[in-house]
Amino acid sequence: MSAPAAHHSPPGSSTPLAPEWRVYAHLYFPFITTVLLTLFIAQPYEHRLLLLASALPTYFLASLVHHPRPRPPERFTRRSDLHRAAVLFAYGRLLGTPFGLLNYLLDLLASYGVGAVLDRPEGAPPRRSEFLVHVLATAASTVVFGMIPPSWETAWTIMGSVDRVMYRSAWMALVDDVVKVLAYSDLSTKKVKVGVVGLQALIIFVTVLWLHFLFVVRRREIVEREFTSPTDI
Known part of the structure; x- marks a missing residue:
């Protein structure tokens, strides 16, 4: 008995749909880039141009994985x-x-x-x-x-x-x-490609700076607690 297909095609189509991990490549690759930049750049505020430019290799690598799928009518949420x-x-x-x-x-x-x-x-x-x-x-x-x-x-x-x-x-x-x-x-036009790269750049830029801000605030809270809390003598 054969196993059921993991992905189904629309009625009347013989082409199987792409798996979701490939459909969402341009969505999750910016967050992979964000993690790498957060780990290896200590002061992202000093490298803002690099943060924005990182969207170019991100888009290129995601394009190697991405496979389109017809957009469903419902919103994601x-x-x-x-x-x-x-x-x-x-x-x-x-x-x-x-x-x-x-x-x-x-x-x-x-x-x-x-x-x-x-x-x-x-x-x-x-x-x-x-x-x-x-x-x-x-x-x-x-x-x-x-x-x-x-x-x-x-x-x-x-x-x-x-x-x-x-x-x-x-x-x-x-x-x-x-x-x-x-x-x-539809990534067949340059205008759409530029829009996708621009959105990826914005996601990377904002997320890296936001994570850095949260880490700085958290470290500051820890330091303040250490200095203000009573210590055992």
Whole structure:
């Protein structure tokens, strides 16, 4: 008895789909580059041009692995509850905030409510940018929240919660757009290739500097604790 195929083709097609690890090559290779740069460059602020230029070999190496696949109609965070949960979990960790299970579960449930309002109807053509739509909605919620005085406790609390959820929804929309560009772009034109390299350069640049900032802050906190905590004599 033969084993089932690992990847299925669309109806009417005899060509097997590329495995996902090849489809997402342009997405995860920048993070491999980020790890290497973080390990071997002690002061990335002094090598900003190198950080940006590293996107060129990153793109070249990813191109050796990348294999295209037709873009699915659903957003990345809408294809699976696991995708949605993982991307939302990453939001707080990137900001360095402590994890709270109750708040996380409430944010996760609320993201479905935001999706019911802002997501495209099933079968409708996808937007060019989900992030732009969510940024505009988030900006509107922030403006409304800023207009409500804290003395209106109930309205202020409700609108603050809405604003919190909108920021997390915008983050998920950003991830959706990044996945769409890096995994499913048609790389047959120079314009698209330049756009992919530019996005990879931005990811590498921001991520390396952010990791360096977090490491510096963490080291500073450790040093301050050592100097301020009582020592055994």
